[in-house]
Amino acid sequence: MFESYRLVEGETLDSVAKKFNTSIKVLQDLNNLYYLDDIRENMELIVPSNSKDYFNYYVVEKGDSLYGIARKYNINPELLASLNGLNMDDYIYPNQQILIPKNGYSYYITAEGDTIDEVIKVFNTDMNKFLKENPTIYLMEGQLLVNKK
Secondary structure (H helix, E strand, C coil): CEEEEECCCCCCHHHHHHHCCCCHHHHHHHHCCCCCCCCCCCCEEEEECCCCCCEEEEECCCCCCHHHHHHHHCCCHHHHHHHCCCCCCCCCCCCCEEEEECCCEEEEECCCCCCHHHHHHHHCCCHHHHHHHCCCCCCCCCCEEEEEC
16 A cells, blocks of 8 residues: 655655654665665655554554564564564564554555456455555555455
8 A cells, every 4th residue: 555745845764754654665665765865855755555444553662572562463473574664583662653454454465476366366355345445556566455354
């Protein structure tokens, strides 16, 4: 789930990442940026959508790990990491806010070469329902797609 965002004067990749609850690395990968200073005012960036319908937020506490949080919410730890632009071995910090997938939805993160037909089969749904939940589809590697169960 992605959207387009136009940079305003003074914004950095770090400030945009915080605004959209993502990481600088995710923004760099989505927009093919190699250096942090490759951005400028009025530039359009592809950013993860902040859809509150699909996620809850969790504030990391001292001693938390991705595995522990995933176990607490009964979700796949790799999905939790991917949704938050993290690798499984990344350190998470106290007071860091992460996305927790809501119950009632299934999630799929695209891989290189995926097609819409393949993703629809994974979700076991039809095209109309799929497009209703995912109005913007790039099929870029790492795009999050959702399906209401």
